[in-house]
Amino acid sequence: MLDVFDRCRLHDDFEPVAELGAYPYYRPVQERPATGEVVVDGRVLVSAGSNDYLGLSADPRLKEAACRAIRLLGTGTSGSRLVNGSLALHETLEGRLAAFLGQEAAMVTATGFLANLALSALVGPRDAVLADQLIHASLIDAVRLSRARMRRYRHNDLAHLERLLRECDPGAAGLILTEGMFSTTGTLCDLPGIAALARRYGARLALDGAHDIGLLGAGGRGAAEHHGLEGAADLHTLAFSKCFGTTGGAVAGPGQIIVYLRHHARAMIFSAALSPASTAAALAALDVIETEPERRRRALAAADRLRADLAGLGFETGASRTTIIPVHVGDTVMCCRLWRELFDEGVFATAMVPPSVPEGRALIRVSTTALHTEAQLDRIATAFAAAGRRLALIPS
Numbered sequence: 253m254l255d256v257f258d259r260c261r262l263h264d265d266f267e268p269v270a271e272l273g274a275y276p277y278y279r280p281v282q283e284r285p286a287t288g289e290v291v292v293d294g295r296v297l298v299s300a301g302s303n304d305y306l307g308l309s310a311d312p313r314l315k316e317a318a319c320r321a322i323r324l325l326g327t328g329t330s331g332s333r334l335v336n337g338s339l340a341l342h343e344t345l346e347g348r349l350a351a352f353l354g355q356e357a358a359m360v361t362a363t364g365f366l367a368n369l370a371l372s373a374l375v376g377p378r379d380a381v382l383a384d385q386l387i388h389a390s391l392i393d394a395v396r397l398s399r400a401r402m403r404r405y406r407h408n409d410l411a412h413l414e415r416l417l418r419e420c421d422p423g424a425a426g427l428i429l430t431e432g433m434f435s436t437t438g439t440l441c442d443l444p445g446i447a448a449l450a451r452r453y454g455a456r457l458a459l460d461g462a463h464d465i466g467l468l469g470a471g472g473r474g475a476a477e478h479h480g481l482e483g484a485a486d487l488h489t490l491a492f493s494k495c496f497g498t499t500g501g502a503v504a505g506p507g508q509i510i511v512y513l514r515h516h517a518r519a520m521i522f523s524a525a526l527s528p529a530s531t532a533a534a535l536a537a538l539d540v541i542e543t544e545p546e547r548r549r550r551a552l553a554a555a556d557r558l559r560a561d562l563a564g565l566g567f568e569t570g571a572s573r574t575t576i577i578p579v580h581v582g583d584t585v586m587c588c589r590l591w592r593e594l595f596d597e598g599v600f601a602t603a604m605v606p607p608s609v610p611e612g613r614a615l616i617r618v619s620t621t622a623l624h625t626e627a628q629l630d631r632i633a634t635a636f637a638a639a640g641r642r643l644a645l646i647p648s
């Protein structure tokens with residue numbers, strides 16, 4: 253027999269990267285001394301890769317809500333929602349999320365990944381899933397788990413999506429999967445076009461709002477609100493690890509579908525429920541999302557400013573107009589080298605290499621939050637200028 257352990261080596265690309273001291277992953281943060289800062293290897297760095305767009309993870313109101321929940325309910329939930337892990341607090345959060353998104357019901361899960369995985373209960377081997385080429389791994393895994401046939405359409409390419417819809421077996425059920433705001437590129441899905449195609453071909457549409465719910469739209473209700481199409485998607489999934497400043501996730505949609513998922517989604521039934529602290533923090537975050545729209549404006553304005561600085565230096569920053577600024581590099585080793593140079597310049601960014609992005613499309617993912625100061629944005633731009641020139645990625 254072959255030994256399964258023989259395959260367990262680092263990706264070939266990482267060996268030269270590790271030799272150069274530019275391995276960018278699993279770098280432990282020791283402290284967060286102030287907003288927008290992290291301590292790594294004993295050095296204070298400007299954080300330039302956080303998904304905490306509204307700056308809520310250290311907000312005193314969320315911390316206090318989490319502490320209160322721990323005092324009342326303890327640190328764990330002891331089991332899955334179905335059997336013994338359900339809390340009244342989960343139900344309060346579900347009611348609030350459903351009302352916020354204008355949906356009949358919501359189901360809270362232990363992570364955003366599990367919220368997406370729960371969608372696997374909706375389709376089976378005879379069904380067709382049409383998915384944007386850039387969707388998150390959790391959605392891909394949901395389809396794999398369901399054994400439905402997955403066809404990928406080029407990012408936001410409506411003609412391609414329509415061709416795939418036309419090719420579907422008319423006897424199959426169809427589900428379209430897209431992100432509202434794509435996690436690696438920061439681009440928005442073409443919701444008007446996708447929703448129209450879903451209607452025309454009778455497919456259901458699930459919208460992953462992990463990055464945009466809380467951030468986009470005047471009320472923070474995400475990409476659907478941004479497009480003025482709040483009723484367009486059949487289901488919404490959320491991740492509390494971004495705008496909600498904690499962990500956890502949810503699926504929101506028609507009441508009957510949520511009841512079905514509660515009883516059929518293995519990600520819900522066989523995983524311990526969201527902790528009291530995270531549930532209470534998510535509720536407190538929702539209060540802030542509903543009442544402090546200026547946080548969204550600040551996070552987006554910071555990105556506009558930084559994007560202009562980076563593009564002005566000669567970096568390719570793509571088509572994003574959101575808080576995610578992809579700095580395209582292409583080659584994986586060069587991307588990790590740029591990450592290391594930025595690290596040495598005092599900036600902690602995120603290197604995204606395959607399989608998080610397609611082959612040859614490695615990028616540094618920069619993101620801004622409502623709490624980044626002008627001085628911190630300056631430091632990020634200055635670090636990119638120095639690092640980019642040293643690596644000859646931009647003109648000197």
Ligand SMILES: Cc1ncc(COP(=O)(O)O)c(C=O)c1O
Binds near residue numbers: 368494499500
């Ligand atoms: C688009 C998208 N969906 C879902 C998830 C999963 O969320 P979580 O990390 O909270 O489990 C992520 C997180 O990386 C994401 O970017």
